[in-house]
Structure formats: C-alpha cells, structure tokens
Amino acid sequence: MDLARRVWLILLLASGNGLLAADEAAKPPAHAKSAPEFRLPAPDGGTFELSPQSTAPFTVICFLGTECPLARLYGPRLAELHRAFGPRGVRFVGINSNSQDSPDEVAAYVREYAIPFPVVKDPGQKVADLFGARRSPEVYVVDRQLTVRYHGRVDDQYQPGVARSQPGREDLRLALEDLLAGRPIQVASTDFTGCLIGRSRQAVAGQHVTFCKQVSRILNQHCVECHRPGEIGPFSLTQYDDVTGWGETLLESIDAGRMPPWHASPDHGHFANARHMPEADKQVLRDWVAGGMPLGDESELPSSAESLAGSQLMRTPDLVVDMRDRPFRVPATGTVEYQYFVVDPGFTEDRWISAAQVLPGNRAVVHHCIVFIRPPDGTGLRGVGLLTGYVPGQRNAELKPGRARRVPAGSKLVFQMHYTPNGTEQSDLTRIALNWMPAKEVTHQVYSLVAIEQEFEIPPQTAGFPVHARVRRLPPQGELLAITPHMHVRGQSFQAFSRRSGKEEVLLDVPRYDFNWQHAYQLTTPLDLSTIDSLEFTAKFDNSSRNPANPDPAEFVTWGDQTWEEMALAFFEVSEPLSRDGVGQPSPRPVAATVAKPAPEQDRAAEINAFAADFLDRFDRDRNGIVERTETPLVFRTYGFREIDANGDGGLTRDEVEAAARQRKPR
Known part of the structure; x- marks a missing residue:
C-alpha cells in the first residue's frame, strides 16, 4: 500500500471516534516521567508552549539538528508522520538546541526538508537540559498531563554506519497508534542513536590547548579533507564556531573507532594511505573539549587545508570521460543499490594510462566509485581490468615512472557507483580524468x-x-x-x-x-x-x-x-x-x-559435473549449451568471466566450466 493510501486509511479510521479514543487512552505506567513546561519563540513570531492547557491530546517533541545525518534522514519521515497523525489531533514540534546552528540555518533546514510543523530554537540548551535530551533526533511523546508516554527513536531504519532499505519497526508510529486507540504502548522506550546535541561550554581559565594552536592542525590533517563544504562529510570542521558544537560528537566518533575511517589492524603490514590518528592527537582533542574548547590566539591559525576538488593529476588530463550522458538521480532516503554505467572513451589504439582519477560530480552523495576496463571480446588483458577508484578524502597513489595500466583499443569503461542518500533528492554526474604515456616509455x-x-x-x-x-x-x-x-x-x-x-x-x-x-x-x-x-x-x-x-x-x-x-x-x-x-x-x-584432504576420484568428478550442470542451468538462458558474457551478472562479467573463458571467444562451454572447476577443486 503506498503512502497516500495509508494516510487516507488513517484519516478514515480517525473520523468519528479518534479523539474519544485518545481521551480514554490507557493510563501511563506508574514510573512514567513528567515533561517540563516551557515556552519558546516560534518562527512565525508567535510562541510555542508546552503546558497542561494544551488542547492537543498528545504532543510529539523531536530534538533536531540541521547538519546531523540522522536528523536529515528523519526530517522527511517526521513530516510524513505529521501528515498522518496531525489530522487526528497529534501536535508536532521540532526543537533545535545546537549551539552551532543559527536561526537562519534552522529556517533553511525547514525549507529543504519541507517540515510542516514548527521548529523552534532553544538558546543555551535550556529546554534540552530540562528534558535531559542528549541527541538529535531524540523523540518524546507527551500527553495533556505532561506525562512522557514514549521516549526514543523514530524507527530502526538508520543508525551510524547502517542504512536498511526499510524500517523493521516503526516505533513512533506504533506508539501513536496505541495511544490514539486507548491501548497501552507495547514499547514505550527504545534505544536511540544520533548526534550529540552541541552544548555551549565555558572555557577553563589557563587552558593551554586551544583551537588555533593545536586542534585546527589536527583537524586539517585527519578530518577536514571530508568535513568541509561540498564534501561528503555531513558537517564542516573548518570554523571554530562549527567545531565547538561538534566537539563531543567528534570525540565519540573517534573513540568508537568510526573516524577517521580506517580498518586495517596496525599489527600487520604498513600502508602508505593509512588514516590512523595517533593517540597523542586524540588526547589533545579530549583535553580541549574538557577545557571548554577555547579559541586561543587567531594569529596561530594554520593556512586552510588544500582542497581535493577537481583534478589532482600531475598534469592536465589527456581525456575526461563522463559516466553517462545525463546525471543520475539519487533519492532522498533509503538505500541505493550499486549502479553500473558503461561508457565508450573512443580509444582506437591501445592506451597506457599513467594516471587516473575519479572526479565525483556530487561529493555529498558519492560514497565510492570503482572504474573497470571492459575490453572487446577476444582481446587479451592482464588481470580483471580494474582501472582506478574513489573513496572520500583519499588520494590515488602516484604510479612510479615507467609504470602504467593498459587499456586495449575499443575498450569500454564501467563505472561502479555507490551512493548514500542525505535526506534530499540529489543528482550526480561523475567523471574520470586520464593521463597516458607512449608505449615505448612503459x-x-x-x-x-x-x-x-x-x-x-x-x-x-x-x-x-x-x-x-x-x-x-x-x-x-x-x-x-x-x-x-x-x-x-x-x-x-x-x-x-x-x-x-x-x-x-x-x-x-x-x-x-x-x-x-x-x-x-x-x-x-x-x-x-x-x-x-x-x-x-x-x-x-x-x-x-x-x-x-x-x-x-x-x-x-x-x-x-x-x-x-x-x-x-x-x-x-x-x-x-x-x-x-x-x-x-x-x-x-x-x-x-x-x-586439501584427498577425495575419491569418482566423488571429485561428480562434484565437478554437478557444478558445471548447475552453472549452465542458471546462466544459459537460450539453452544453446554456451553461456554468453551477456547472460551472466555484471559483477561476474567483470571479476570472473575472463578467468573461465580459456579461448577468449566471449562464451563459456561446459568443457571450460569443468576445467575451471578442476582447478578450484584440487585432488
């Protein structure tokens, strides 16, 4: 059932006895918490007030932030819930308590995500402190008697590093349905994640660690490559006023090992592109936050970090190729399966690529990109044809002189794109920049x-x-x-x-x-x-x-x-x-x-025969006894097809499949 029909059904069910059910709602549990009364200036010049005099049977209070990734993703979801439950007497309000979010930024957030209910500013985090609110988005549902009937998350679809295709449990929706029907809430409190509310702090006198002298340099080295305007980082860490609001969230992400993003154990191997933040730098950040996050002497600020936008090749690109002839539309929410775009760069002769760089069209949503070489059928190519890739904030390693990747004449390029929605519909047209060198120099x-x-x-x-x-x-x-x-x-x-x-x-x-x-x-x-x-x-x-x-x-x-x-x-x-x-x-x-343990020859032959039969049954769509390249999944075409296609004719026979199986299943 689509959203419009669900909302219409809710409205029909609400007519006649919806408010009566709310008035006769099940009593709250004896341990239920009371919400504080408050008044805050509203964007329209009036006042938003929470008090026992409210005419609404229930009020949904959600603490929000303009740059928090989860608050961006859940802004549209809260708007949907408002449209569904507002006509049934439920009042919604958003509260922005972040010290780093200005009234203008709050107004821009409301416009961008089409929030239909008031979002009010909470100067000095006074209301957040009264509630004991810690994060955005964090939700409270309060009744007329100012009793907290539900506290927790909107649903379980999103959390840091996890984006499900749909929620498994719509906690806020279910809680409101229970309340309006007069039933006890099945789950009245849920765990929730999100960004810590940016609270104002008083600098400790005599604090020797300052933003200008130490912290700005650490952020430039480890964070700013992604956390600045136009990059995939959801908030900027270039200005002091922004960083102070994100100080506690920054520490939480670093101490949890989520940032900087690097997953190799230091116990094995040494890597040129390692993103380890030294423990000494982490301690400097901890001391700075604990000391009230003082600014310091602005004359000690370093120069701005170098931008990663545009080509970083050593010389002007010989060719720049778009992934396709029009942008790809990235939805506002949900998950986007890997997208594959095939483009012809027009090579009429072999090219030896000495440098290649992916140029994301929209860094706010391009999570990573890998570009593969797809040579013409029958053309030899070493390896699997991986040309280059992009991960946010990570530069490509420069090849040593005389080293290059071969792209055969007539080859096409395959862009594998991974997008991450950020709460509003976006578009992207990623490109690749190429330099090549004469074959005689390779x-x-x-x-x-x-x-x-x-x-x-x-x-x-x-x-x-x-x-x-x-x-x-x-x-x-x-x-x-x-x-x-x-x-x-x-x-x-x-x-x-x-x-x-x-x-x-x-x-x-x-x-x-x-x-x-x-x-x-x-x-x-x-x-x-x-x-x-x-x-x-x-x-x-x-x-x-x-x-x-x-x-x-x-x-x-x-x-x-x-x-x-x-x-x-x-x-x-x-x-x-x-x-x-x-x-x-x-x-x-x-x-x-x-x-491997030796297997009886007849058992091994049976396994190989079964594997080959299953392979042809799954992929030989026209039942001609040959699996054509176009009959296999795109990823297999890229990664494994050439390994099995012994004669390079673009088709896999049963003999070739069995030969590959023999190599994979040793005696």
Whole structure:
C-alpha cells in the first residue's frame, strides 16, 4: 500500500471516534516521567508552549539538528508522520538546541526538508537540559498531563554506519497508534542513536590547548579533507564556531573507532594511505573539549587545508570521460543499490594510462566509485581490468615512472557507483580524468589480480562463517602494490596472506570490515612476488541477529550482486616488468593449490559435473549449451568471466566450466 493510501486509511479510521479514543487512552505506567513546561519563540513570531492547557491530546517533541545525518534522514519521515497523525489531533514540534546552528540555518533546514510543523530554537540548551535530551533526533511523546508516554527513536531504519532499505519497526508510529486507540504502548522506550546535541561550554581559565594552536592542525590533517563544504562529510570542521558544537560528537566518533575511517589492524603490514590518528592527537582533542574548547590566539591559525576538488593529476588530463550522458538521480532516503554505467572513451589504439582519477560530480552523495576496463571480446588483458577508484578524502597513489595500466583499443569503461542518500533528492554526474604515456616509455604494466570464491552458502543466524580464496596465477616477476577486499553488509572480517616455502605471512588484517568504506590498502613497501608461492585470503561473515546491518538473519545467503546477497573477493594490484614485445612476461605461474584432504576420484568428478550442470542451468538462458558474457551478472562479467573463458571467444562451454572447476577443486 503506498503512502497516500495509508494516510487516507488513517484519516478514515480517525473520523468519528479518534479523539474519544485518545481521551480514554490507557493510563501511563506508574514510573512514567513528567515533561517540563516551557515556552519558546516560534518562527512565525508567535510562541510555542508546552503546558497542561494544551488542547492537543498528545504532543510529539523531536530534538533536531540541521547538519546531523540522522536528523536529515528523519526530517522527511517526521513530516510524513505529521501528515498522518496531525489530522487526528497529534501536535508536532521540532526543537533545535545546537549551539552551532543559527536561526537562519534552522529556517533553511525547514525549507529543504519541507517540515510542516514548527521548529523552534532553544538558546543555551535550556529546554534540552530540562528534558535531559542528549541527541538529535531524540523523540518524546507527551500527553495533556505532561506525562512522557514514549521516549526514543523514530524507527530502526538508520543508525551510524547502517542504512536498511526499510524500517523493521516503526516505533513512533506504533506508539501513536496505541495511544490514539486507548491501548497501552507495547514499547514505550527504545534505544536511540544520533548526534550529540552541541552544548555551549565555558572555557577553563589557563587552558593551554586551544583551537588555533593545536586542534585546527589536527583537524586539517585527519578530518577536514571530508568535513568541509561540498564534501561528503555531513558537517564542516573548518570554523571554530562549527567545531565547538561538534566537539563531543567528534570525540565519540573517534573513540568508537568510526573516524577517521580506517580498518586495517596496525599489527600487520604498513600502508602508505593509512588514516590512523595517533593517540597523542586524540588526547589533545579530549583535553580541549574538557577545557571548554577555547579559541586561543587567531594569529596561530594554520593556512586552510588544500582542497581535493577537481583534478589532482600531475598534469592536465589527456581525456575526461563522463559516466553517462545525463546525471543520475539519487533519492532522498533509503538505500541505493550499486549502479553500473558503461561508457565508450573512443580509444582506437591501445592506451597506457599513467594516471587516473575519479572526479565525483556530487561529493555529498558519492560514497565510492570503482572504474573497470571492459575490453572487446577476444582481446587479451592482464588481470580483471580494474582501472582506478574513489573513496572520500583519499588520494590515488602516484604510479612510479615507467609504470602504467593498459587499456586495449575499443575498450569500454564501467563505472561502479555507490551512493548514500542525505535526506534530499540529489543528482550526480561523475567523471574520470586520464593521463597516458607512449608505449615505448612503459617499463612495467600495472594491473589487478583477483582472488574470488562464489561457491558458498552462509547458514542463518551464523557469525564468523569463513570463506577462503586464492589468486589462481601469479606473474613470474613483479611486485604487489595494494590489496582491496570486497564483501557486502554481512562482511565481518578479512585477512590476506602470502605463502612462501610453506610459511604463511599476514599481509593485511581487517578485524572489523565495514561495507561503507571500500579501501584500497596501499603497501608502503611493495612485496616482491618472485619467491611468493600464493596470495590468499580468508573472509568471515556475520549472518546473525547481532549484525545491525543484516537484512535478514533468517536467510541462507549465497553469492550475488545485490547487497542483501554476498561476495567474497579481493583485488591484488601488481606491477610486472614488460617483455620486449610490450605485453608482459610470457606466462604467469600457476599457483599450487593449498593442501586439501584427498577425495575419491569418482566423488571429485561428480562434484565437478554437478557444478558445471548447475552453472549452465542458471546462466544459459537460450539453452544453446554456451553461456554468453551477456547472460551472466555484471559483477561476474567483470571479476570472473575472463578467468573461465580459456579461448577468449566471449562464451563459456561446459568443457571450460569443468576445467575451471578442476582447478578450484584440487585432488
């Protein structure tokens, strides 16, 4: 049932006896809290008052902030609830208690999110203190006697780092329905998350840590690349007045390990793009907040942080390619599945790409982007064709002189886009900027190998489910430059390792994988592959109810493109010396299979036969005995098709599928 029909049904049910039911509502529990009386200036020049003289049977009070991501997402949801319950006698009011939000910014928030009820300013956080409110959005439902009947969240759809496609429980709506029907509220108090209300603080005399001298420099180094106007950070940390309002939220995010976003354990590997904030810097921020967040001497302010907008290539791009001919519309709320856009850059000859940079069209909603090379059918290409990627605030590593990625003539580029709605409808037209170099100057080809496992099934209510994979072939010479793991929302942890002469070495350990951040972990010192026997990984998945991002812990989960399905793969970026013909070393080394228990030959043959039969049954749509590239999911086309297509003709025969299965299922 669509929203309009639901609202209309609610109005019909409310007619006649709706207010009577409210007047005869079930009595509140004996331990119910009383709400304070207050009066605040309203935007229309009048006054909003909460008192026992109110004619409304119930008042919904929601503490909001203009820049808090959850307050932005829930602004439109509260507007929907107002339209549904306002005609039934329920009054709504928003209260902005943030010290960093001006009246003009509150008015802009109301306009942007079409809030139909008053949003009033709470100077000095006096009303927030009376309620004991801590966060935005934080909701109270109060009756005529000023008894708090409900306190908590709007619903469970959003929380920091988690965005479900729809709410599992609409707590505020259900509470209002119970109250209006005269029933006891089933759940009168819920846990809630959100941004801490920005409270004014009095600076402590003699405080030696100041914004100008220390804090501004720490923020420039670790935070401002994303937290400034026009970037994906939801609020700016460039000005003192803004930072003071976000001081406690900033500390909470840092101490919880959410910011700066970096997920590799420091116990294994060293990475050129690491985003660790030293403990000494964290302590400076703690001391500054505890000391009242003093400004200090403005002459000690550093220069503004360099902008990351626009091209960061070493020279003017040779070509800039749009992801498509029109912008993509990003909805205001909900989740957006990965979008794929295919574009022809018009290459009539091979291009050796020495530098590539994704240029997001709208940094406020582009969470990450990966661009792949799709060569013409039958054209050879090392690796899986990963060209470059974008993660907010992270610069691309510069390739060393003489190193480049090959894009064959006639290739197309595939943009994989991940968008995060921010509360209002947006549009995006992302581009990629390219530099290339003459083939004669290229000494090393850079490309990405993939380790991938598609044959898994994660049982319901299971955490720590392991999936293992390895790179099938390694170059005879070369270096490992970077590792990029990829799972979906059930991804729990990831560990990549190498094997050399029977010894295992952990190259990357991600103990808490986060689907929201698709990092390419760039090795500080490239790893010489000439003595490495294999590159492997173990990914673990959490399909239990304890995983807040889990779409459905009761489901069996298998491989698939969508976020409610799963993937287990990792990209290993390598650099390989070119042979004289310019196409790389003659033949990659097949990787020896990891030790496995021997299986009877007939059992092994049966497994291979069953795998091949199932593969053709799933993907051979026209039943001609050949799985064409266009018959497979786009992600498989990009990551795995070329690995199985032994003759490079763009079709997979049963023999090719069985051959691939034999390599994956060692004796």
